[in-house]
Amino acid sequence: xxxxxxxxxxxxxxxxxxxxxxxxxxxxxxxxxxxxxxxxxxxxxxxxxxxxxxxxxxxxxxxxxxxxxxxxxxxxxxx
Amino acid sequence: xxxxxxxxxxxxxxxxxxxxxxxxxxxxxxxxxxxxxxxxxxxxxxxxxxxxxxxxxxxxxxxxxxxxxxxxxxxxxxxxxxxxxxxxxxxxxxxxxxxxxxxxxxxxxxxxxxxxxxxxxxxxxxxxxxxxxxxxxxxxxxxxxxxxxxxxxxxxxxxxxxxxxxxxxxxxxxxxxxxxxxxxxxxxxxxxxxxxxxxxxxxxxxxxxxxxxxxxxxxxxxxxxxxxxxxxxxxxxxxxxxxxxxxxxxxxxxxxxxxxxxxxxxxxxxxxxxxxxxxxxxxxxxxxxxxxxxxxxxxxxxxxxxxxxxxxxxxxxxxxxxxxxxxxxxxxxxxxxxxxxxxxxxxxxxxxxxxxxxxxxxxxxxxxxxxxxxxxxxxxxxxxxxxxxxxxxxxxxxxxxxxxxxxxxxxxxxxxxxxxxxxxxxxxxxxxxxxxxxxxxxxxxxxxxxxxxxxxxxxxxxxxxx
Numbered sequence: 229x230x231x232x233x234x235x236x237x238x239x240x241x242x243x244x245x246x247x248x249x250x251x252x253x254x255x256x257x258x259x260x261x262x263x264x265x266x267x268x269x270x271x272x273x274x275x276x277x278x279x280x281x282x283x284x285x286x287x288x289x290x291x292x293x294x295x296x297x298x299x300x301x302x303x304x305x306x307x
Numbered sequence: 308x309x310x311x312x313x314x315x316x317x318x319x320x321x322x323x324x325x326x327x328x329x330x331x332x333x334x335x336x337x338x339x340x341x342x343x344x345x346x347x348x349x350x351x352x353x354x355x356x357x358x359x360x361x362x363x364x365x366x367x368x369x370x371x372x373x374x375x376x377x378x379x380x381x382x383x384x385x386x387x388x389x390x391x392x393x394x395x396x397x398x399x400x401x402x403x404x405x406x407x408x409x410x411x412x413x414x415x416x417x418x419x420x421x422x423x424x425x426x427x428x429x430x431x432x433x434x435x436x437x438x439x440x441x442x443x444x445x446x447x448x449x450x451x452x453x454x455x456x457x458x459x460x461x462x463x464x465x466x467x468x469x470x471x472x473x474x475x476x477x478x479x480x481x482x483x484x485x486x487x488x489x490x491x492x493x494x495x496x497x498x499x500x501x502x503x504x505x506x507x508x509x510x511x512x513x514x515x516x517x518x519x520x521x522x523x524x525x526x527x528x529x530x531x532x533x534x535x536x537x538x539x540x541x542x543x544x545x546x547x548x549x550x551x552x553x554x555x556x557x558x559x560x561x562x563x564x565x566x567x568x569x570x571x572x573x574x575x576x577x578x579x580x581x582x583x584x585x586x587x588x589x590x591x592x593x594x595x596x597x598x599x600x601x602x603x604x605x606x607x608x609x610x611x612x613x614x615x616x617x618x619x620x621x622x623x624x625x626x627x628x629x630x631x632x633x634x635x636x637x638x639x640x641x642x643x644x645x646x647x648x649x650x651x652x653x654x655x656x657x658x659x660x661x662x663x664x665x666x667x668x669x670x671x672x673x674x675x676x677x678x679x680x681x682x683x684x685x686x687x688x689x690x691x692x693x694x695x696x697x698x699x700x701x702x703x704x705x706x707x708x709x710x711x712x713x714x715x716x717x718x719x720x721x722x723x724x725x726x727x728x729x730x731x732x733x734x735x736x737x738x739x740x741x742x743x744x745x746x747x748x749x750x751x752x753x754x755x756x757x758x759x760x761x762x763x764x765x766x767x768x769x770x771x772x773x
Contacts, residue, residue: 244734244741256516260386261734264515265683268540269742284545288517 231307234277235296242270256291278305317463317498318375326478326505331364332512332522342368343375347403348418350431353377354402355647359385359392360488361407364509365422367497369405370488378403379436379647381443381455382489388736395453399644402431435648443641444491446590446686456491456590457638457650466593466635467498469615473598475556475582480504480529483522485513492560492684495594496532514540527553534561534684542568547575556582556601560594561684562712563672566609573604587611587672591656593635596620597670610669611662620670621655622662628676629662630655678762680709682743687715692733699732700724706752708766715739716771719748 229237239250243261256262262270271282271290280303282290290296297307321327322339329337342364356378360366373380381401383392385408396404396412404412404426411417415426442463443455482500484507486493500507508526512518514537522528531554533541538559541547557576564572569585576583582601588594597620599612614620618633638650661674678689689707696705696717703722709715717729730741753764 244730264513264540265536265740267515268543269740271543284543284548287544288515288520291516 231278231305235274235300235307238273238277239270239293239296242266242273244269250293252293254293258292274300278303280305315464316374317460317467318371320464320467321371321374321501324478324502324504327501328506329364329367330506330508330526332508332510332518334525335364336506337364337368339371342371345421347372347376348420348425348427349376349378350402350427351433353379353436354431355379355381355399355436355644356403356405357381357383357396357399357401358489359383359387359404359406359408361385362484362488362493362509362511363407365407366405366488367484367507367509368421369423370497373405379440379443382494383445384487384489398453400428400432400434402428434644437638437648437650439638439650440647442494444489444494444590452691453642455641457641457647458593459638459650462593462635462637463494463498465617465633466495466595466615467502469617469633469635470495470499470595471503472616473600474499474558474584476500476503477529478503478505480555481506481508481526481553482530483508483510483519483526483528485510485519486532486534490684491588491590491594492532492534495588514544523551529553529555530557532558532560535559535564536683538564538568538572542571547571550579554579554581556584558584558586560586560588562681563609570605570608573608576601577605585610585612587670589656589658591637591658592618592631592633593637595635596631596633596656596658599669603669607665607669610665610671612670613668620662620664622664623657626676627661627663627673629658629660629670629672631658632656678707678709680715681712682715682739687737687739689715692717692737692739695736696729696732699736700728704752706760706762706765708762708771710745710771714743714745716745716747716766716769718765718769719746720752721750723748 236247236250240247243266245261271287275282286299289299327339356373358369358380360382412426415428418425418427439459440457441460442458446456476499482504488494488497510522572583583604584601585599586595587597595615596618597611597614599607599610621630623630632655636652636656638652641647659676660672662670662672664670680687689709692707693705703724704720706718707715726746729746730744733739734741747769753761755761
């Protein structure tokens, strides 16, 4: 599985949406499924898929699909 | 301490608070008078209004203006599913609807009011509303049941003053409205601070957003309220690693916080001179029934404390159920418009919780009578979940169990089906996140002697820590 697939899987799992619904326009509170609770699940899913530990300040940064990709670079995950 | 003049309504009490300012997230300040102005387009002297409230100044203004009138107000989540809103409105036929998420509503006239749009019914149906009835709140928040708790203005005022008797709310406070107004706990933050606080910051940002913390820096909040999962998130966000000079107290209600976390908060609070209030309540008690004085927090870790002023607890001798009596006990439930003609307060509120009292009079919740789990501060009735699944998948039977308010187990009986289908229905219809669901299938149901499902045996069979 490549990184894009892993990322889409993490989004699908964390937000509980179909993989097909994962796209670059996703944003926190932009869809009903991406609420505060789902955000925690998303972070956990990202941590598991990429075997990383997300820092506190980054949790608040990861508010859009694009920003998640940007932050992941810090952890040597390149999408 | 603070006492209400008996004739004053909630609106009068709010208006009399000269320190009160409503702030939007840009820092614009509004007095109570600023929010008034244009009259509401009320077709009758009294009727039923549905208010789908977020926590914006516009929504707060709608609430305050409606409180001024003799109308009955159902407070609802704007995030409710559209089809469910229609269903609920078809049942109750509200004469006015406030909902910023919709641009049209068939059978209703659009009316521009302040910065909002109101929908006014073309043919308001007259039906009887009991004179004491003021507010309708849902107990389940977002799960889409048409059942409301009926509350009077007296309920709201009495509960607000009982809370003001112990919470250190001051005329210099800056309080974020960070819980929904349609949720009894969130509404109580509004009523108490509007009566005796000062600055109310009307915000839709939450602790998971940078905006919330920017607003904290800017406005210097003096308190924060949260249900257990908010405190869990705060822990993950490293809340206890920092200091907040303006913060005087924290409140926690809406379920039991994990003891280990609670202890960490208690120690942090003690070290930093912050008061941490563990509180207990239910929508049926308007909001609050008990609180634990912060100085007793470490000593009585896990307790819900003692009853609020003018409230009393009793334990049902036969069952151990916690019973509450007080002026904040609700006036019954409404399952449809006919129920709005009545308002009868029971002598005791049966909380459905099992409790024990220690020798110093502190109460501890030990379990539940009914099959209810509390996830994310919201009560979920397991029997209703079983019924919902049955309605969606008529070919199968389901058994639902709750595990320590952490997750729900769905057992599919004698039928093979995709876990995803179950997860999808529960997520779409009742907003239960799949991560808090565990799905099993079994071939045989264990029944009790009188032929009912034996939930304990089913849980044991699956090896669940019930």
